[in-house]
Amino acid sequence: MWVRDRLDGLWHDEDFDAWYPRDGRPGLSPAQLATVSVLQFLLNLSDRQAAEAVRCRIDFKYALALELDDPGFHHSVLADFRDRLAQDDRADTLLDIALARLKEAGLVKAWGRQRTDSTYLRAAVRxxxxxxxxxxxxxxALEECARTAPEILEGLVDEDWALRYGRQVRLVSQPSHPAARLKQAGADAAELLERVRGQHPGTPPGPALEALRQIMVQHFLVDVRGRLRPRAEKDGLPPTGRRLESPYDLEARYTRRGHRTWVGYLAHTTETCDEGSTNVITDVATTVPTGDSVALPGIHTRLKRRRLLPAEHLVDSGYTSVVLHDTAARAHRITMVGPVKTDNSRQRKTGDGFARENFIIDFDRREVTCPNGQVSGNWNELPAMAPYTVVRFDKRHCGPCPERSSCTSGGTDGELPAPTPARAPGPQPRRSAGPAVAAALCLTLRRRGHHE
Structure with missing residues (x-):
């Protein structure tokens, strides 16, 4: 009622001119369909229930500015409208228009307080x-070829292929001969891809053929004898962040967070949270399941474009890092508020010893001074470690140092410690000074411009 009385609706039909052709049959008001879609989501209604609410409920008719005897529309119209809405980031455009009108009405303002959190989104796949x-x-892939280039399947598909791929795959929990069937499917896929490359060289494959190509790379290999076989654990499998989970959704990924696992995406929602005012969503970002901190720069960029940047941004520990705090303050004058990531270093657990903040870092001289006064002798900015710099201290200094055990857990002279796994790129929580290499200290630092 507030939106209808003060704004005459969040959208007008003129906002949807680019969505529809100039000629054709008369259509329903797209501004009304957009409003119905919002109410449908808020009330968790099906398409049939939403269409029935438009026909029968007075509050729906008031929100849509309809006459009381208006018959409404058929429920299938909502599905057609969502198909249009899903194209070319049109949902973001509608959000921009709605926020601009809410801002003019004084319901949302810049330089207030906002908060961001993420939740899981399951992909609509098995x-x-x-x-x-x-x-x-x-x-x-076979169905795609049959629609777009049926000549590829001539002389390839026979009765055996029809038995294997003629219907949607739904296997029991323990299918018969799984290893043999997997090898056969891999051989069929390789033959199909070879046929496509031979008959249509240089032509970009369709989404199903591209999915088949990626899945063949991820789950099969050619051994030293030239035979195609499924990958085993010893051969190396792609990480879950890159592994395809369905041929019908190439961006959905398997993710585990705490005790929850799902195949799909992450939705990052930002809303105002000033005291004494209505909370209004100012940004929604759907991303592949990566770290929350990856989505934060994009959120700030979109809020800046909408002129709705907050003065104080509340986030959880997934969004916090020294780099992001510094970037938000320098680039957007935003104060980030959130818990600091847990320090899992040995020094933190034992309550003594030297951590990274106890070392003096001089980026101009490209050297680091340890708490005992020794200066590093090796400064490497390796491309493979970007944006990190690796600094090593000479073992002649670290070996006889009486306080060596306070900053590194490496062995004595002549002993090599166990190899340390490579660190993933991106902001890292504070940790111990670094692994020891032949009783020497190794520090991993962020390069200049990434102050951490």
Missing amino acids: ELTRLELVLETVRA
């Missing part, structure tokens, strides 16, 4: 086993 994934991807 969770498939490895065998089901390969079989279903081959079937999807």
